[in-house]
Amino acid sequence: MTVMTYIEAIRSTLAEEMRRDPAIIVLGEDVGKKGGVFLATDGLYDEFGADRVIDTPLTESMIVGASIGAAVNGLRPVPEIQFADFIMPAFNQIVSEAARMRYRSNNAFGCPMTIRAPYGGGVHGALYHSQSVEAFFAHVPGLKIVIPSTPYDARGLLRSSIRDDDPVLFFEHKKMYRSVRGEVPAGDYVVPLGEAKVVREGSQVTVIGYGLMVQYALEAAELLEADGISTEVIDIRTLRPLDGQTILDSVRKTGKACVVYEDNRFGGYGAEIAAIIAEEAFDDLDGPIMRVTGPDVPGVPYAHTLEEWFMPSPDRIAEAVRRLAAY
């Protein structure tokens, strides 16, 4: 067992996968000599050279579109989008092309690639360096969406993503890069896509989240334990395909569900989880399905006073669970 940071988990896994499979290339803005603006690809250029670690022009549609072509012709690209906020110029290539290549060709062509992008707020990045964009993509059949919340999962899920034969969007919460550390075993383990995980067992309320919000939910659960409230916490890990069974099993046990996401509330990813619970576990529900989310303004504002106002926090999660428990 080694202890490493979240970003080191990603960096080391990229290096190991590139050693394992010569078809893997990394491409994106500043991923080469600079090693990425967060240093997630640091060292790869030195080890694998300019052919396999490609500093691209500042053109996201090209980064994804050329990756699609490269994937079709035998490579396994791992493009980086510098910030999830800047994935929008590539929206057409991801949603209209990568996601649909297999279905539209009746399985004649596939598109194995893993698009990595740092996302999330709380880092003083303002409207355009703080976004959560998972809801846009989790809605799209043909894509797989992964958001790890620990170094262990980051390694296991990144391996599974890169080895998957379909396009995966792999979002990394940038606030966790250096603030979250954790144990990782040696060896080539994988965490399969499509499996959620109960990260804390409890009996009264189920809290469901992903990414940084799992960390916050666990902090909230500690606060709640002091109040005598027993909270179960589920880390979704793969947003698509979703492991609904693990969620339903838990909610059938606790009878109460609180969905947490950092993105804008209205139409956010967690709405689907609430809808599934309301459809499939209605008889077991003992209270309304709550959501703790970011507010419905267009992005996290910059000034620290405003940024604090935006972000969901352990306290706000705990407050919601308290009310739900008392319901």
Place this chain on the structure above:
Amino acid sequence: MTVMTYIEAIRSTLAEEMRRDPAIIVLGEDVGKKGGVFLATDGLYDEFGADRVIDTPLTESMIVGASIGAAVNGLRPVPEIQFADFIMPAFNQIVSEAARMRYRSNNAFGCPMTIRAPYGGGVHGALYHSQSVEAFFAHVPGLKIVIPSTPYDARGLLRSSIRDDDPVLFFEHKKMYRSVRGEVPAGDYVVPLGEAKVVREGSQVTVIGYGLMVQYALEAAELLEADGISTEVIDIRTLRPLDGQTILDSVRKTGKACVVYEDNRFGGYGAEIAAIIAEEAFDDLDGPIMRVTGPDVPGVPYAHTLEEWFMPSPDRIAEAVRRLAAY
């Protein structure tokens, strides 16, 4: 009272608004001499000339991006995206720019424009001429999303949209263009944005939809009446800002809700409606919140056998309501 088709309602309202306000311009691919591929802008070029009815290059990002600039400098653009499927290249301009201009500038700049686009399946248009794209945009604070289901509402809502000071996405179901007719009064009435409508009163189950699905829900309600089931049907009309009150009032009355949308189920717009009901009206619910939707495949396939498989129908809605009523 005159009777007109859905598309004639749109065409005539565009012409009337352009007569009323010289700041309005229409721009897009083939909107000029050809009058649009569906003829929604037919006659405008002849009446208003090439300055106000602009045949653009085949570049959606430009169509929206230039409209943003034109709106900032005193015009009121009404860009057309030829098919909603082809709005993706403009995603960045809509989501990162138009939606955020006012918020990010603290109200120094606004962006009044109405992006029109035909959407929807059942017209033999296959994967790329059948899409429902509302979920992507309804999630975005700063945008308003409108989908009328009758000629009356098309006129009243298009007027409100064009006169609104913020960016509106106005989606028109292309299957309704010529198949739906209805009465429209003379005069300059508006239907305000943000108001849903109970289009059929009933007591046992509330069906909530928009666009073509409202027509299907009404057909289903007729079938159900024959079975002795009383169905209330709500037409959302404005997807953002949503009139939640009308939905909650109805569900509190009937105790049962079925949400209908044509888009892929997972993470579709209706998930938010289900989530809101599950959060706000839990105590009044007498059954699970159902959804009747398109399946989770990447688009409506072309062959008629496959297209039929995809599309929600009055029968499928009726079947869902029957089960819910019996619950």
Place this chain on the structure above:
Amino acid sequence: MATSTPPALGADLGLTRDDLIEMYRLVVVTRAIDERMWVLNRAGKIPFVISGQGHEGAQVGIAYGLQKGLDWMVPYYRSVASLITFGMTPREIMLAQFARSVDPSSGGRQMPGHYGVADRNILSVSSPVATQILHATGIALAAKLRKTGQVTITYLGEGSSNQGDFHEALNFAGIHHLPVVYVVENNGYAISVPMNLQSAVEDIATRGPAYGMPGVIADGVDVLGCYRIGKEAIDRARRGEGPTLIEAKVTRMTGHSSDDQQSKYRSAEDMAAGKERDPLPRFRQELMDAGVLDAAEDGRISAEVKKVVEDATDWSESQVDPDPATAQRWVYADAPPARMDDPLWLGRRFMGDGGPLTGEGD
């Protein structure tokens, strides 16, 4: 008729008489398939046609220099002549029109015009224009990195070349000297929008130098001229000298598609001038003048083509429609998981199998 012996037509291009006849046959068969589509459309048998009439000369000429079984083609919706030149069969083209289950392009999932055949390195095409230009660029990147020796050719209309993806693709290919050939088929219209409202320059080829690559104009009625320009670009790419932008000046002899009425926005003279630039009679005359083709051989070709088109039509029409039970396959490579985004799982009760209303919990 020609009794003296000047250098044989095509000899300077390395083309044999068989090559010339084959190129001619490719133009003829494509035109015949296209005309059949319109007949089928008017007969109500296929709901949608998008036509390449007027583009065939440029397409056959430019694609004839490719290496089948090695190179890649990334087509667009008017590419039927390119595709047939590169090895797609008339039956395969017709299957797409009828959207039958054995259609190799999409199993009937896509509209006609969205071709693709994996075993012949023809990439599946979508509707949003110009996206494929980036895919071709990525295929060429992989070819370069993997040292496969493959050349990739891709096609789009002049209207589509104004899309951002075109700019980003050519720039990247220019930077890395990728083995790719970009062909803009300029027919003067993007549906109804004429060239002067589509583009700030008359010749799209002007844009080549903006990406550090040659921009070459090919005259679409001159099949052998197109071959020469195509072959040069393909060879240049294969030698590792980088990409080329070819603009083929062609004519759109029909409406944009079966949904379009071009008389609404084109003058009669303009349409007549377009018809004048039909590559088929010109090529036939060129071959006859050079003594490569005579009326008898032309008749044999016509008869053969007629049979091919009959066969392709009848055979395709007789194939079965796709089975709705297969409609949910191939969203992913792995079998649909018994999970939420599988319609049979979550939506089972409304997808027709009448499962229970509530979950196992009750």
Place this chain on the structure above:
Amino acid sequence: MATSTPPALGADLGLTRDDLIEMYRLVVVTRAIDERMWVLNRAGKIPFVISGQGHEGAQVGIAYGLQKGLDWMVPYYRSVASLITFGMTPREIMLAQFARSVDPSSGGRQMPGHYGVADRNILSVSSPVATQILHATGIALAAKLRKTGQVTITYLGEGSSNQGDFHEALNFAGIHHLPVVYVVENNGYAISVPMNLQSAVEDIATRGPAYGMPGVIADGVDVLGCYRIGKEAIDRARRGEGPTLIEAKVTRMTGHSSDDQQSKYRSAEDMAAGKERDPLPRFRQELMDAGVLDAAEDGRISAEVKKVVEDATDWSESQVDPDPATAQRWVYADAPPARMDDPLWLGRRFMGDGGPLTGEGD
């Protein structure tokens, strides 16, 4: 020192001595503000700096020919010198650094570098690069249709000019001969990516002709040369003759931003060569050589600028932070409706006001 009287510097450009001094002052004050930002950053007072050092000469020169109060400016994040030339004040620039509530650019909502002032026709800027090029094009379209006589100028980096939006914008402006000037400030790097990996051509100006417009290279150390090129483009636009693409060759004297360590990817020689192309000492020397400026006047300017920067810093720092109670305003022009997407409505119970857990219905 110059005792004979050759034609006065700038006379051929229509610039008076006062103009020259003012242009110099603009360069000096922008540099001083920029340097102050770095001091404040190191002192932990502002978390992020994005710097225009090395770009000021081109910016002042090109923008000096605009008509304040009429024309439009659509800037990018390094545009401080352009903005000050066009009428933004040092206080307004500093307010953005401190993200104070009275910041006219965004009320503290955006990161520093995202300027905009409505009453001076300076459009609010976002982070995704090159989007603003289309906004400028649309502003120019409105100016043309409304016959306002306005010229629009917009700016971006050479890296950003590879984005699709650039292509689509210049093409549209070229088609309609819009009154707009596109300025690419080429500092050789997009963060760490050097020119040869960003662009297939060395000079972005090469791309002008691809859009039917002149592409002109301006040397960013030659302030008056930049003025000449800028003025010509502005005048041309105003005369209705259409757009111009200007490429200003500049140098980035700092890291990309305060988050960047440029020594990781740039050699010491390369960075030293960049510093050599600092426009400030060159312009000072040029003015001194021409007898426009002497040491005493330079000293007076420095002293004045020092005061301006002090004032801007102290005053801005003393302003209040934005009030979180305002954070939900201006999502829309109308007051937030009491509806679902108003966080106070649906989310009220978790937004801090402790409302009831269930709705009115129970």
